[in-house]
Amino acid sequence: DLGSDVEIDAEIDEEIAEDHLLGGLLIDSTDDIEVPERLVDQVIGQEHARDVVMKAAKQRRHVMMIGSPGTGKSMLAKAMSELLPKEELQDVLVYHNPDDGNNPKVRTVPAGKGEQIVEAHKEEARKRNQMRSFLMWIIIAVVLGYALLVANNVLLGILAAGIIYLAFRYGSRGSDSMIPNLLVNNADEKSAPFEDATGAHAGALLGDVRHDPFQSGGMETPSHDRVEAGAIHKANKGVLFVDEINTLDIRSQQKLMTAIQEGEFSITGQSERSSGAMVQTEPVPTDFIMIAAGNLDAMENMHPALRSRIKGYGYEVYMDDTIDDTPEMRRKYARFVAQEVAKDGRLPSFDGEAIEEVILEARRRAGRKGHLTLELRNLGGLVRVSGDIARSQDADLVTREHVLEAKGRSRSIEQQLADDYIERRKDYELQVADGYQTGRVNGLAVMGEDSGIMLPVMAEVTPSQGPGQVIATGQLQEMAEEAVQNVSAIIKKFSDEDITEKDIHIQFVQTGGSGVDGDSASITVATAVISALEDVGVDQSLAMTGSLSVRGDVLPVGGVTHKIEAAAKSGCTRVIIPKANEQDVMIEDEYKEMVEIIPVSHISEVLDIALEGEAEKDSLVDRLKSITGSALEKTGES
Ligand code: ADP
Known part of the structure; x- marks a missing residue:
């Protein structure tokens, strides 16, 4: 058994498990949940990556892990180090080389031996020094005695004694340089080493030799003593x-590759102008398993030879962002809360309802129906903030209220910006959330990854001087322009009037400098243009998001949950979303009563809902159905 199934030491009620947020776990608090000892058993989800890590640990293969931040890459790497045999650990010693002081010798011994060797050397040096000082005092006594009693000259006696003292002191320095430098010490390690070299500079990665400001004259530090391990x-x-991995400079990547290839790597001073650069040790063992991680574009930017090295001698795995929401998984998420509490060490335990609230948040953050997010670093952040709030109130347990408050506090920068933005726009009455207006539609966009904003679109039609154009203004980015292109095809087909003689101006009302995800604005743009062309009002208590195909189908978009919440915060009472996104909606309870969500699959439905005045509207909708309908059939056949 590879430990992929984790037992939870608490009672489980299988009857209620299916619908129960804690997957049938009957517990009072996280105290009732046992945290597994091995890190590898604490990993939630990432079944595939975990199996690979366990296999790679046995076969000593390198691993490349690709995936979102905070999904457990470094956790798994650390878990792997716990799985490696501890018996093979070694200590590394660097010795003075009497033949060439700048080429220190390197010796490898079993873990724990290094300290003993250094101790033995120190003991020997101590004895030698004792012998020397014993000898020194005897000689001084003899000389002093001679000077005082025979030569009867105090000054000469003191002078001679001083010279003898200094000669001994100076002479004994050499014997200290015989004590080796314990470069790598594994004496007290409970498992194989885990070294995180993320963002390490050359010296920290590859080792270094310190500069010696004295370099000679008896004050110098012997070169082997200045060697530092990477x-x-x-x-x-x-x-x-x-x-x-891609942020590592190419030179370091090359050297890393050499270390992997040779299994050993000499240490030299990294700074060219330092005296350390003159020193180069004998090779020092570098027999490690490499776990390189990053997101998808890290892979593209990493040194191709290094990548093929890892690929050829190891595995590549992709980390999951979400996992199926099953009773077993929810039980593991409950255990996750217990793990994070245990890891932090200072947080109060979570009661059942508080755990449930965290699991609800995991659902919400997944952005996919029937899934839980695996971006667990962030979820762990929520656990810590909740615990801190409870602690600041001297509460014995973390409750649902604490978690709810934490959710408000642990908003991302983008969310805070977006909320602030919504507030400001309310002040300036840029936001319109009732009545009808011609050519104006409340669109919705996503800011950052997890916050929505309402983004009104205005369209106006004017007679053209030359051939008609679609002109977009406002802070419009490439993507948004594409959306305009897409809808212009439908509009051209749709309009009775000769659109080639008209300019259509489209304006995105001040976006506050944020990126607009343009594609999801295409039903908004289409609605605004049709409203302007036909001079029919649009319901301002309505907001919408959706992409548009050339056939008039409303296609799914990202971030619907956040967009709906933004619409609600801005005061809208109805939101149109693509039917295909219906299952992605996971809005918080407080918004459920504020907005009605209307899923649609065709632009004609959008107009039907958005436009004012039955008669005109009906004719427009019919016309649109007939145009886009026939276009649809054509595409359907091909
Ligand atoms: P990454 O290296 O992918 O950026 P980490 O491994 O550093 O992420 O994860 C940060 C923390 O988040 C971990 O220490 C752990 O507390 C939690 N965590 C992340 N992924 C998982 C997971 N799959 N299972 C359990 N805890 C996780």
Whole structure:
């Protein structure tokens, strides 16, 4: 058994499990949930990555992990180090080389031996020094005695004694340089090393030799004592983890590759102008397993040879962002809360309802019906903020109220910006959420990853001087322009009037500098233009999002949950969304009563809902159905 099934030490009621937020777990608080000892058993989801890591640990293969931040890449790398045999660990010692002081010698011994060797050397040096000072005092006594008693000259006696003292002191420095430098010490390690070299500079990654300001004259530090291990050396027999592998400079990537290939790597001073650059040790072992991580474009930007090295001698895995929402999984998420509480060490336990609220949030953040988010670093953040709030109130347990408050506090920067923006626009009455207006439609956009804003679109039609154009203004980005292109095809087919003689101006009402995801605005643009062309009002208590095909189908878009919430916050009472997104809606309870969600699948439905005045509207809708309907059939056949 590879430990993929994690037992929870609490009672489970299978009868209620299916609909129960805690998957049938009968617990009072996170105290009732046992946290597994091994890190690999604490990993939630990522079944595939976990199996790969366990296999790679046995076969000593490198692994490339691609996926979103906070999904457990470094956790798995660390878990892997716990799975590696501890018996093979080594200590590394650097010795003075009497033949060439700038080429220190390197010796490898079993873990724990290094300290003993250094101790033995120190003991020997101590004895030697004792012998020397014993000898020194005898000689001084003899000389002093001679000077005082025979030569009867105090000054000469003191002078001679001083010279003898200094000669001994100076002479003994050499014997200290015989004590080796314990470069890598694994004496007290409970598992194989795990070294995180993410963002490490060359010295930290590859090792370094410190500069010696004295360099000679008896004050110098011997070169072997200035040698420092890099992550590649500390990771020997363990795991070297490098996230954002593409940000490592190419020279370091090349050297990393050499270390992987040779299994050893000499240490030299990294700074060219330092005296350390003159020193180069014998090779130091670098027999590690490399776990390189990053997002998809990290892979494209990494050194191709390094990538093929890992690929050829190891595995590549993709991390999941979400996982199926099953009773078993929800039980594991409950355990996740317990894990994070245990990891932090200072947080109160969570009661059942507080855990439920975290699981609800995991559902919501998944952005997909029937799934839970695996971006667990962020969810862990929510757990910590909730716990901190409870702690600041001296509460014994973290309750639902604490989690709800934490959700408000742990809003991302984008969310805070978006909320602030909505507030400001309310002040300036840029927001219109009732009545009818011609050519104006409340669109919805996403800011950042997790916040929506309402983004009104205005359209106006004017006689053209030359051939008719679609002109877009406002802070419009490439994507939005594409949306305009897409809808112009439908509009051209649709209009009775000769559209080639008209200019259509489309304006996105001040976006506050944020990126607009344009494609999801295409039903908004189409509605605004048709309203302007036909001079029919649009319901302003309505907001909409949806992409449009050339056939008039409303296509799914991203971020519907956040968009709906933004519409509600802005005061709209109805929101049109693509039918295909219906299952992605996971709005919080407080918004459920505020807005009615209307899923649609065709632009004619949008007009039917949005436009004013029955008679005109009906004729427009019919016309649109006939045009886009026939277009639809044509495409359907081909
Ligand atoms: P990554 O390396 O992918 O950016 P980490 O492994 O550093 O993410 O995850 C950060 C923290 O989030 C972990 O220490 C752990 O507490 C939690 N976490 C992330 N993914 C998981 C997971 N799959 N299972 C359990 N906890 C996780």
